[in-house]
Amino acid sequence: MATKYLGERIKRKEDPRLIQGRGHYVDDLKLGGMAHLAFARSPHAHARIKSIDAGAAVATPGVLAVYTGEELKGQVGFVPCAAGLEGLKIPDHPCLATGTVHYLGEPVAAVVATSRYGARDAAEKIEVDYEPLPAVLDMEKALVKGSPRVHEHLTDNTAFVAKLEAGDWNAVRQDASLKVIKQRLINQRLAPASMETRGVVASYSPGEDTLTVWSSTQIPHILKTQLAIMSKLDEARCRVITPEVGGGFGSKLNVYGEEGVACFASRKLGRPVKWIEGRRENMLATIHGRDQINDLEIYAKPDGKVAGFRCRILASMGAYHQLLTPAIPTLTALMILGAYDIKNVFVETVGVFTNEMSTDAYRGAGRPEATYIIERAMDLVAFELKMDPVEVRRKNFPSSGKDISMATGVVYDTANYEKPLKKALRLAGYNRLRKEQERLRKKGKYLGIGVSTYVEICAMGPSSRMPGGGWESGTVRVEPTGKVTVLSGTSPHGQGEETTFAQIVAEQLGVSFDDVTVYHGDTSVVPMGIGTFGSRTTAVGGSAIYYASERIKKKMAKFAAARLGVKPGELLFRDGKIETSDGAKSVPFGSIVVDAYSAKTLPAGVEPGLFEQFVFEPPNYTYPFGAHIAVVEIDEETGEVRLRDYFAVDDCGRILNPLLVDGQIHGGLAQGIGQALWEEHVYDESGQLLTGTFMDYALPKAGCFPWFHTANTETRTPVNPLGVKGVGEAGTIGSTPAVVNAVVDALRPLGVRHVDMPLKPEKIWKLMKGNAGDGGR
Amino acid sequence: MKIEGVYKLAAVRERVFERLLDPESLAKAMPGCDSFEERGDGAYTARIKVGVGPIKGTYEARVEILDRVPPEHYRMTVEGKGSGGFVKGDGAVHLSPEGDGTLLKYSGEVQVGGLIASVGQRMMQTAAKQIVNQFFQAFVKLT
Numbered sequence: 075m076a077t078k079y080l081g082e083r084i085k086r087k088e089d090p091r092l093i094q095g096r097g098h099y100v101d102d103l104k105l106g107g108m109a110h111l112a113f114a115r116s117p118h119a120h121a122r123i124k125s126i127d128a129g130a131a132v133a134t135p136g137v138l139a140v141y142t143g144e145e146l147k148g149q150v151g152f153v154p155c156a157a158g159l160e161g162l163k164i165p166d167h168p169c170l171a172t173g174t175v176h177y178l179g180e181p182v183a184a185v186v187a188t189s190r191y192g193a194r195d196a197a198e199k200i201e202v203d204y205e206p207l208p209a210v211l212d213m214e215k216a217l218v219k220g221s222p223r224v225h226e227h228l229t230d231n232t233a234f235v236a237k238l239e240a241g242d243w244n245a246v247r248q249d250a251s252l253k254v255i256k257q258r259l260i261n262q263r264l265a266p267a268s269m270e271t272r273g274v275v276a277s278y279s280p281g282e283d284t285l286t287v288w289s290s291t292q293i294p295h296i297l298k299t300q301l302a303i304m305s306k307l308d309e310a311r312c313r314v315i316t317p318e319v320g321g322g323f324g325s326k327l328n329v330y331g332e333e334g335v336a337c338f339a340s341r342k343l344g345r346p347v348k349w350i351e352g353r354r355e356n357m358l359a360t361i362h363g364r365d366q367i368n369d370l371e372i373y374a375k376p377d378g379k380v381a382g383f384r385c386r387i388l389a390s391m392g393a394y395h396q397l398l399t400p401a402i403p404t405l406t407a408l409m410i411l412g413a414y415d416i417k418n419v420f421v422e423t424v425g426v427f428t429n430e431m432s433t434d435a436y437r438g439a440g441r442p443e444a445t446y447i448i449e450r451a452m453d454l455v456a457f458e459l460k461m462d463p464v465e466v467r468r469k470n471f472p473s474s475g476k477d478i479s480m481a482t483g484v485v486y487d488t489a490n491y492e493k494p495l496k497k498a499l500r501l502a503g504y505n506r507l508r509k510e511q512e513r514l515r516k517k518g519k520y521l522g523i524g525v526s527t528y529v530e531i532c533a534m535g536p537s538s539r540m541p542g543g544g545w546e547s548g549t550v551r552v553e554p555t556g557k558v559t560v561l562s563g564t565s566p567h568g569q570g571e572e573t574t575f576a577q578i579v580a581e582q583l584g585v586s587f588d589d590v591t592v593y594h595g596d597t598s599v600v601p602m603g604i605g606t607f608g609s610r611t612t613a614v615g616g617s618a619i620y621y622a623s624e625r626i627k628k629k630m631a632k633f634a635a636a637r638l639g640v641k642p643g644e645l646l647f648r649d650g651k652i653e654t655s656d657g658a659k660s661v662p663f664g665s666i667v668v669d670a671y672s673a674k675t676l677p678a679g680v681e682p683g684l685f686e687q688f689v690f691e692p693p694n695y696t697y698p699f700g701a702h703i704a705v706v707e708i709d710e711e712t713g714e715v716r717l718r719d720y721f722a723v724d725d726c727g728r729i730l731n732p733l734l735v736d737g738q739i740h741g742g743l744a745q746g747i748g749q750a751l752w753e754e755h756v757y758d759e760s761g762q763l764l765t766g767t768f769m770d771y772a773l774p775k776a777g778c779f780p781w782f783h784t785a786n787t788e789t790r791t792p793v794n795p796l797g798v799k800g801v802g803e804a805g806t807i808g809s810t811p812a813v814v815n816a817v818v819d820a821l822r823p824l825g826v827r828h829v830d831m832p833l834k835p836e837k838i839w840k841l842m843k844g845n846a847g848d849g850g851r
Numbered sequence: 852m853k854i855e856g857v858y859k860l861a862a863v864r865e866r867v868f869e870r871l872l873d874p875e876s877l878a879k880a881m882p883g884c885d886s887f888e889e890r891g892d893g894a895y896t897a898r899i900k901v902g903v904g905p906i907k908g909t910y911e912a913r914v915e916i917l918d919r920v921p922p923e924h925y926r927m928t929v930e931g932k933g934s935g936g937f938v939k940g941d942g943a944v945h946l947s948p949e950g951d952g953t954l955l956k957y958s959g960e961v962q963v964g965g966l967i968a969s970v971g972q973r974m975m976q977t978a979a980k981q982i983v984n985q986f987f988q989a990f991v992k993l994t
Binding site: 080117118178198357358444758760762763764765766767769770 | 908932934936937962963964965966968969970972973
């Protein structure tokens with residue numbers, strides 16, 4: 075019996091070094107002559123720069139240079155936006171502001187000094203004279219004619235309008251039996267708040283004319299291309315290296331102005347330049363997530379079947395577009411029907427400029443918003459029709475199967491929504507919980523049960539739908555000693571693919587898991603790649619590696635077949651041997667490796683060596699699904715929500731390593747529940763950020779959560795050879811509506827049908843005291 | 852942010868009024884004040900070190916005295932900026948006789964921006980109160 079690696083609970087290769095503090099992050103890098111970069115940032119949300127006096131900063135000992143936007147003009151290109159939407163307005167986005175600042179924290183000047191503290195101190199000495207301009211923070215006000223404009227040269231604050239329409243709306247409107255349910259949902263702005271902030275070291279060598287950049291990024295290859303363009307350098311002379319990355323959650327799926335400035339400074343000064351973002355800068359000037367206003371209209375039949383669904387999405391872009399800013403809410407529109415077979419759909423998405431930091435991908439990226447909309451919608455139908463929310467969902471599920479065409483135009487790879495729902499209901503003891511709820515309600519106690527049967531979109535993605543392509547590369551190289559090196563174009567940063575990829579290759583080649591080493595995140599080592607985001611790393615990157623190992627096997631089988639006198643197709647790779655299926659004839663894996671490299675007897679048409687590459691182009695996205703159930707209790711004195719239990723049954727396709735799947739779900743749940751209950755990034759009316767630290771921004775801690783009960787169903791996807799769908803974002807996507815549904819369910823005796831997030835005690839307390847305020851209805 | 856308060860001072864209001872506009876007294880009484888200079892036309896410039904929570908910084912401020920009605924009333928605007936962000940204020944001071952002394956009422960609107968707003972906002976009201984208290988405690992001794 076061959077050693078099995080796929081599907082096993084194998085501990086992560088990454089963990090010993092990470093747990094022991096032996097990993098290396100950007101800030102651990104120390105280079106000879108390295109200088110440090112710091113930024114002076116705008117204290118205004120919108121202001122004209124009247125003058126910049128850098129005299130005191132320049133005169134500070136240790137300061138090597140001070141740069142402003144004017145000096146970068148023509149030298150450094152704009153911060154790129156890759157989203158391509160019809161009619162999209164893309165304002166020029168300089169790395170350092172010129173003329174006008176458009177959001178709080180926008181970099182205005184950069185200081186390079188011999189020490190980090192010296193650079194920061196000098197940055198504080200830069201005197202900028204601002205003339206404040208009216209700031210626009212409220213999206214609805216921003217769209218009113220005559221509103222102050224974020225960008226004066228643009229006609230208004232609309233970045234784009236996109237419409238998605240399908241079905242027969244005349245029929246829907248004429249059907250008098252339909253109940254029309256309207257609701258506004260606010261999806262608040264969030265801070266991605268990765269444990270490691272952003273960081274970059276740029277090192278230009280004047281002699282070789284090469285630029286090496288170490289960056290805490292999720293997309294080393296894309297970053298290399300973009301920095302070469304921004305810096306006007308020959309891309310072949312640029313290299314990006316990604317050391318350990320302490321979390322990204324989408325916020326490092328980007329190209330930032332600070333990186334452009336670091337490259338510029340290193341070239342100007344001919345020495346390495348390091349920039350490490352502070353936590354306060356991270357809260358202020360690393361992309362934010364979510365920030366949508368959703369107005370929905372549900373047309374429901376008396377039996378709970380939804381005939382039509384309309385939604386207007388207002389999505390805050392912030393002041394500028396970062397890499398994918400406008401693309402994020404288009405994913406909301408695409409996934410707005412979730413797990414429900416609704417034939418008539420209309421979605422209007424309006425991207426709005428505001429004087430705030432840009433929004434962009436944050437764990438789930440557009441899908442948590444979609445899932446929140448449709449899963450709240452299902453509960454609203456249940457509320458209005460006095461039905462059980464589980465029943466409403468079942469009424470709207472499509473029949474199970476493959477290639478389910480949705481009215482939104484997407485085709486779900488597989489669907490089997492009843493399966494995880496059934497499992498979750500059993501796991502949670504749903505019927506028992508409903509009885510307990512009834513008992514407690516008689517005593518005036520608040521117990522709520524919330525369900526979410528989500529579907530999301532993963533494994534990004536088919537190149538036809540992705541701005542810069544959606545393929546991924548994988549290389550497998552068997553070293554002359556028989557050890558195996560794997561190179562991936564993805565850039566995992568905590569997800570654990572050094573382990574998963576080694577499992578795939580070890581099982582494929584029949585070698586020991588310990589003999590496989592995975593490398594990623596160095597553009598000079600890995601030929602080409604796209605990166606890690608959109609739950610694509612294993613599904614797309616792993617598939618490339620799978621096929622690259624297939625190529626290795628094919629080649630090795632030719633060598634082995636010649637030795638054994640059999641046909642290559644008869645051979646199996648297992649336990650360090652290449653053998654016939656009956657085990658009668660075999661040859662050690664290592665001997666074939668020697669044959670391939672010594673190249674003394676080459677089979678006809680076979681090249682020496684064992685290194686193969688594969689670029690996998692996914693034919694479709696994958697659509698993982700699941701059922702989550704949250705159980706909450708609300709303190710009737712204080713309004714505080716206590717999450718009593720959480721049950722998550724996720725179907726992410728075939729599971730390669732249950733430990734890693736669990737880890738992804740746990741972390742995802744923490745972030746999704748965090749949005750439901752605590753987190754919100756708040757600007758005041760003038761555009762000042764009120765939640766600039768962890769004292770004010772309520773990022774949950776481990777102690778805020780119960781032990782999560784997780785389970786899975788496995789419906790393999792036909793989209794890739796591994797049958798995996800992706801699981802990086804599912805926890806976040808499924809959990810937010812489950813928790814809100816639970817809290818609203820708990821408050822049902824009060825006639826509450828909706829409360830906007832985060833569900834802070836003060837909001838709930840007001841509702842319980844009969845004072846709805848603005849949060850509840 | 853709104854700030855307001857009432858103070859009872861032992862001196863007669865003519866003296867209080869005079870002292871309140873005397874750069875030397877203000878420099879002495881103002882916590883963290885490095886300099887306070889008259890620029891003429893009711894304008895002053897000041898250099899003040901202030902800390903709100905974790906944000907400590909030096910602010911260059913321009914103070915303007917308007918609507919001066921000795922010895923009972925004046926309005927004051929403050930515009931300061933420094934490493935911790937900016938401060939803008941507009942307030943009024945009323946003096947009325949009370950017994951042998953003077954009753955001082957102040958009220959105003961303060962706007963802050965930058966780092967000080969994102970980090971210190973929660974502490975701002977308390978910090979402002981504390982600074983004003985410290986000022987009057989020191990000021991009382993000068994009158």
